[in-house]
């Protein structure tokens with residue numbers, strides 16, 4: 074395949090890129106198995122979106138022949154209001170992954186260095202690599218970002234640092250105080266992309282005061298998403314908060330209609346359904362407790378998580394366990410790509426989904442590996 078002349082014009086760095094493997098779609102698994110399946114693979118909200126968001130989606134369907142508001146005025150205005158910021162400090166994205174990539178596209182040229190951690194969310198590394206940037210991956214410490222080691226890895230060529238807080242797939246986080254001292258050590262020009270996709274789930278005192286950095290005009294781009302607690306992953310909408318000059322730079326490169334009209338309307342409605350958010354967070358906390366207690370009883374190791382997912386170490390080959398669970402109609406994620414060859418990442422679902430997962434996990438511990446793909 075690589076003999077095709079198209080590869081002659083593909084930049085050298087793109088030839089080395091391994092694309093992000095998305096979670097297996099539930100439709101595909103159900104088709105292959107001929108029965109219903111459950112998806113605990115991509116850290117979505119098992120309660121789905123707020124009914125208010127669904128209603129807002131219905132209301133805007135007769136206008137989808139029109140281009141969206143490329144400025145995302147109403148949603149940005151509401152986000153600015155909620156965070157106590159100005160409109161010029163808010164940018165929308167087609168999910169936060171769009172903004173993770175936009176940060177690299179805006180600032181990196183081939184040979185510039187981008188830093189992240191080993192076992193960090195895979196899109197950080199892709200964002201650096203796809204611009205021909207030099208990827209520096211710093212080993213983790215106690216399964217989380219080693220901020221001191223990252224600060225030491227900064228060189229005159231470093232332009233951007235990606236931090237996931239909490240990180241996916243480890244579910245670990247660092248504190249606001251730790252991040253404060255890290256930022257103090259960084260040269261002012263370096264941009265820190267602070268991905269807080271699971272922000273609402275954390276609920277730990279001292280976890281984050283990221284909006285303060287934005288108010289202080291620091292080179293920090295705070296990213297949040299509507300894909301997780303707000304249950305709108307399929308619509309692709311997220312946002313970034315940063316100082317006005319940073320947002321202005323990003324807007325130069327941003328695709329003008331990157332946030333679609335249906336997503337903007339749904340997100341606006343979702344923001345104001347605090348009850349749905351609270352219910353989702355509460356369910357996650359309850360079920361996280363249930364799943365971790367059951368795993369402990371089963372003697373299965375896991376990494377304690379502040380998110381809505383768990384890194385579970387079965388001690389067996391994760392690809393094989395993934396296939397076995399798939400045969401049981403349960404979709405999880407094997408974590409070899411992240412450097413955990415015997416671990417699966419499992420999203421915390423509704424109670425009955427979690428029970429099904431745990432029951433299947435018990436069964437596969439003694440079952441033979443299936444021969445077919447699903």
Ligand SMILES: Cc1ncc(COP(=O)(O)O)c(C=O)c1O
Nearest residue numbers: 168169170194241270298300311
């Ligand atoms: C740490 C982290 N950041 C960002 C994302 C992407 O979210 P979005 O759907 O907003 O692109 C995910 C999704 O799994 C994630 O785990």
